[in-house]
Amino acid sequence: MAAGQSAVEARGISKVFPGGVKALDDVSVTIRENEFFTLLGPSGCGKTTLLRLIAGFEFPSAGEILLHGLDIAHLPPDRRPVNTVFQHYALFPHMTVAENVGFGLRMQGRPKGEIDRAVDQALALVKMADYGARRPSQLSGGQQQRVAFARAIAPRPQVLLLDEPLSALDLKLRQAMRGELKTLQRETGITFIFVTHDQEEALTMSDRIAVMSAGKIQQIGAPLDIYESPVNHFVADFIGDSNFIEGAIDTIKGDAAVVKTPDGIAIAARMNGPHKAGDRIAVALRPEKILLGAGKLKGEVREAVYLGTSTSYVIALGRAVTLSVREANDLSGKARFAVGDTVKLDIPAGAARMLAD
Amino acid sequence: MRQPVGHYPGLRLWTALFFFFLYAPMVVLVAYSFNVNKLAMIWGGFSTRWYVKLFTTGGIGEAAMNSLLVAVIATCFAVAIAIAAALVLVREAGFRGAGLSNALISMPLIVPEIVTAVATLMFFVMLKNWIGFDLGLGNIIIAHCVFCIPFAFMPIRARLQDMDLALEQAARDLYADAWKAFRFVTLPLLMPGVVAGAMLAFVISLDDFIITQMISGPGTTTLPVYIYSMIRNGITPEVNAASTILIAVSTALVTVYWYVSRPKKT
Amino acid sequence: MLRSTTSNWFGVAPAWLVIGIFGLLPMFIMLAISFMVQDPYGGVEWGFSTEAYVQFLFERDLDDSLILNTIYVNIVARSIGLAAMTTILCLIIGLPVAYFIARQPEDKRNLYMLLITIPFWTNLLIRTYAWILILTRNGVVDARLQWFGFEPGTFDLLYTNTAIFIGLVYSYLPFMVLPLYASLEKMDFRLIEAASDLYASKWQAARHVIIPLARPGIVAGSLLVFIPSIGAFIAPELLGGGKRMMLGSLIYFQFATARNWPFGAAVSILLMAFVMIALLVYARAAKGQGLPAGGH
Numbered sequence: 001m002a003a004g005q006s007a008v009e010a011r012g013i014s015k016v017f018p019g020g021v022k023a024l025d026d027v028s029v030t031i032r033e034n035e036f037f038t039l040l041g042p043s044g045c046g047k048t049t050l051l052r053l054i055a056g057f058e059f060p061s062a063g064e065i066l067l068h069g070l071d072i073a074h075l076p077p078d079r080r081p082v083n084t085v086f087q088h089y090a091l092f093p094h095m096t097v098a099e100n101v102g103f104g105l106r107m108q109g110r111p112k113g114e115i116d117r118a119v120d121q122a123l124a125l126v127k128m129a130d131y132g133a134r135r136p137s138q139l140s141g142g143q144q145q146r147v148a149f150a151r152a153i154a155p156r157p158q159v160l161l162l163d164e165p166l167s168a169l170d171l172k173l174r175q176a177m178r179g180e181l182k183t184l185q186r187e188t189g190i191t192f193i194f195v196t197h198d199q200e201e202a203l204t205m206s207d208r209i210a211v212m213s214a215g216k217i218q219q220i221g222a223p224l225d226i227y228e229s230p231v232n233h234f235v236a237d238f239i240g241d242s243n244f245i246e247g248a249i250d251t252i253k254g255d256a257a258v259v260k261t262p263d264g265i266a267i268a269a270r271m272n273g274p275h276k277a278g279d280r281i282a283v284a285l286r287p288e289k290i291l292l293g294a295g296k297l298k299g300e301v302r303e304a305v306y307l308g309t310s311t312s313y314v315i316a317l318g319r320a321v322t323l324s325v326r327e328a329n330d331l332s333g334k335a336r337f338a339v340g341d342t343v344k345l346d347i348p349a350g351a352a353r354m355l356a357d
Numbered sequence: 358m359r360q361p362v363g364h365y366p367g368l369r370l371w372t373a374l375f376f377f378f379l380y381a382p383m384v385v386l387v388a389y390s391f392n393v394n395k396l397a398m399i400w401g402g403f404s405t406r407w408y409v410k411l412f413t414t415g416g417i418g419e420a421a422m423n424s425l426l427v428a429v430i431a432t433c434f435a436v437a438i439a440i441a442a443a444l445v446l447v448r449e450a451g452f453r454g455a456g457l458s459n460a461l462i463s464m465p466l467i468v469p470e471i472v473t474a475v476a477t478l479m480f481f482v483m484l485k486n487w488i489g490f491d492l493g494l495g496n497i498i499i500a501h502c503v504f505c506i507p508f509a510f511m512p513i514r515a516r517l518q519d520m521d522l523a524l525e526q527a528a529r530d531l532y533a534d535a536w537k538a539f540r541f542v543t544l545p546l547l548m549p550g551v552v553a554g555a556m557l558a559f560v561i562s563l564d565d566f567i568i569t570q571m572i573s574g575p576g577t578t579t580l581p582v583y584i585y586s587m588i589r590n591g592i593t594p595e596v597n598a599a600s601t602i603l604i605a606v607s608t609a610l611v612t613v614y615w616y617v618s619r620p621k622k623t
Numbered sequence: 624m625l626r627s628t629t630s631n632w633f634g635v636a637p638a639w640l641v642i643g644i645f646g647l648l649p650m651f652i653m654l655a656i657s658f659m660v661q662d663p664y665g666g667v668e669w670g671f672s673t674e675a676y677v678q679f680l681f682e683r684d685l686d687d688s689l690i691l692n693t694i695y696v697n698i699v700a701r702s703i704g705l706a707a708m709t710t711i712l713c714l715i716i717g718l719p720v721a722y723f724i725a726r727q728p729e730d731k732r733n734l735y736m737l738l739i740t741i742p743f744w745t746n747l748l749i750r751t752y753a754w755i756l757i758l759t760r761n762g763v764v765d766a767r768l769q770w771f772g773f774e775p776g777t778f779d780l781l782y783t784n785t786a787i788f789i790g791l792v793y794s795y796l797p798f799m800v801l802p803l804y805a806s807l808e809k810m811d812f813r814l815i816e817a818a819s820d821l822y823a824s825k826w827q828a829a830r831h832v833i834i835p836l837a838r839p840g841i842v843a844g845s846l847l848v849f850i851p852s853i854g855a856f857i858a859p860e861l862l863g864g865g866k867r868m869m870l871g872s873l874i875y876f877q878f879a880t881a882r883n884w885p886f887g888a889a890v891s892i893l894l895m896a897f898v899m900i901a902l903l904v905y906a907r908a909a910k911g912q913g914l915p916a917g918g919h
Binding site: 079093 | 528
């Protein structure tokens with residue numbers, strides 16, 4: 001199957017749990033073949049539920065789940081060619097590493113020779129070839145993670161589901177594993193659906209990200225699109241830091257507009273959706289995109305916090321607007337401004353973006 | 358000397374006295390079972406003659422066999438029933454009958470033994486008089502099964518509660534159907550709980566006196582009932598010997614169970 | 624997760640069948656029998672009668688008038704009194720022990736628990752019988768006293784209330800220590816440090832920190848001691864000589880000797896009522912403490 005075709009397609013999926021909790025509300029999403037696709041959102045947003053619906057651990061209240069065009073929404077997990085890497089690995093403690101990795105093929109009734117070969121291959125792929133005879137309890141967290149991964153890819157699933165697989169590792173290991181996971185995805189050519197609440201993980205590994213909140217998908221796009229062009233308040237706030245400025249559209253020129261705040265500060269912003277002059281809207285503005293030291297706007301430094309590579313300022317513009325601004329430190333490492341200073345600042349065209357809500 | 362926070366004087370001594378209180382009577386009993394003297398109370402020297410006499414008297418062999426038979430069969434049934442019930446009651450969150458089922462299973466733990474004993478007696482007498490239902494030793498096995506179920510159930514339930522649901526989901530995810538997931542993942546992981554439950558049920562059945570005493574008749578005497586009749590006939594050294602054997606069996610079983618069920622260090 | 628409601632019932636059906644038919648049903652039959660009339664041959668006659676309950680308080684005179692009879696009331700009083708005293712003494716003995724064990728390193732803790740568990744699972748009949756050897760005239764203690772020139776029989780407690788009391792405490796002490804230990808073992812001992820840091824003396828820390836935290840164990844342990852004590856049969860039978868009856872021995876007597884089923888059933892129902900009251904008290908005390916509502 002060629003890249004770009006759909007691997008998994010969810011159509012109008014809703015999931016209501018007994019007790020009335022609505023975890024997913026009419027979610028539709030298409031995940032392409034050979035893609036590293038991430039479901040990103042805070043806990044309780046429904047991302048794990050969506051993953052479990054694809055795996056078959058839960059069944060949707062409404063909607064269909066297509067795997068290469070076939071509806072699998074009501075098949076039990078053992079009849080779906082998808083495998084899961086569990087959050088806490090869920091390695092079988094009473095089996096060796098090799099037995100764990102071979103379990104899926106054994107359950108499929110494959111011949112022993114084939115199982116052994118596949119186990120060796122999968123363990124080699126995750127650089128755990130020498131650990132086949134060990135028990136999971138004799139492995140470190142990172143090693144268990146690799147075994148869990150090997151176990152899930154050994155049966156060559158069409159889609160691999162990863163449920164926050166890195167969350168139990170410490171920071172250094174987590175960062176190292178990101179690169180490895182990405183490489184493994186490329187080498188195996190399997191479609192990955194990755195669930196995380198960690199935006200850095202999502203931005204560094206994914207081909208595309210679906211940002212979820214309150215049982216709905218808020219935005220789907222490449223990491224760059226998500227970061228640079230958030231569609232709404234939630235996405236702009238959840239991914240990275242943003243200043244939110246409210247005002248009314250003053251003038252529109254093509255894709256660019258000027259937004260005026262109630263006390264008359266004018267900000268250039270990119271359009272987002274069909275708005276007309278006079279509409280009350282909000283714009284999002286990343287702290288690192290604001291330039292200090294020159295420009296038409298003037299503000300007073302209220303706070304200056306040293307962050308090592310950069311300094312974070314809180315700057316008041318007039319009475320109603322305070323902006324958070326981040327500026328890289330220069331060679332001396334010192335911040336350029338101190339609390340109480342009056343600074344000029346500039347918001348370059350294209351830095352600010354209107355929000356849909 | 359200042360004692361660290363949370364230390365209270367005399368606790369060690371108190372605990373030592375506690376264990377003395379707990380074990381002294383059993384030690385006395387065991388010691389007297391090896392007393393050569395016919396008058397049980399006066400020490401005359403070491404001997405195993407009462408054990409020999411015990412086994413040559415007859416009756417006790419049959420009672421021991423009955424005890425063993427009842428305990429083994431009641432345990433097997435109780436464990437199977439407990440596993441089936443625990444799988445539903447721990448795993449099926451939305452099961453409507455869960456509260457009532459849990460209460461029913463723990464009922465034999467709450468009702469005083471003597472009440473269970475006489476209620477069961479009346480029930481079996483009525484069954485016999487009305488429909489001729491009398492299984493002899495089978496009656497005792499049934500009664501034991503009832504009170505063995507909660508003892509088998511508790512460790513199995515505890516084990517199941519501690520078990521990560523994700524393990525079974527992983528098995529299903531890796532192409533195991535419901536039966537294979539149970540056979541290859543759930544059951545092996547449940548095994549320590551099953552062994553623990555079986556041993557508890559077995560010891561409880563072996564030790565039961567009051568219920569068995571009530572419903573047993575000629576030919577269905579178990580070991581504790583036999584010992585009781587010996588005590589009623591007067592305190593003899595043979596009673597001490599028989600008691601010592603039962604203490605040894607219980608102690609051995611509990612100790613083995615302890616080592617089996619202890620969390621293993623890796 | 625993947626099973627239907629019907630198959631859930633299949634899972635619990637064997638338990639329902641066995642316990643329902645041979646555990647619960649006999650209890651209801653017993654309740655019915657307690658309202659029937661004694662058959663002189665040992666069975667029961669059909670018909671409704673409260674005679675068995677009346678018999679508990681009154682005797683029938685020749686002219687059928689009722690005379691107050693305090694024998695059974697005394698037995699009830701003895702049962703409740705001994706069970707309550709047993710519970711309290713077990714608590715006094717058990718709490719320091721449980722605390723001491725909970726503070727030991729893990730290896731020792733496990734060993735201590737094994738040592739408490741062994742008597743717990745050892746035959747109650749035998750454990751009680753062992754006390755005959757100790758308490759009787761010419762027994763272990765009396766014989767030692769004779770060495771020192773005391774008269775034989777100086778120490779002879781057998782067949783007294785004290786003997787029953789000792790037997791009950793001995794029988795059910797592990798039932799108290801195990802739940803006490805379970806709740807103290809979970810306790811964070813830094814809380815005691817925090818208390819003493821906040822100026823609590825040792826005894827204030829015990830009073831305001833340790834005992835409140837041990838409360839779930841105290842409540843559960845008290846229940847586990849009180850219920851079997853009040854219905855005890857072996858201790859009053861062997862150590863009380865069958866003369867100083869408790870409710871348990873009274874019930875046994877009605878079936879083994881007197882052959883008065885309705886009265887025996889009525890006493891059993893009364894005993895169950897006391898157990899229910901104890902359970903209700905437990906449920907109240909357990910409320911809001913995260914204790915299992917059912918008991919064990």
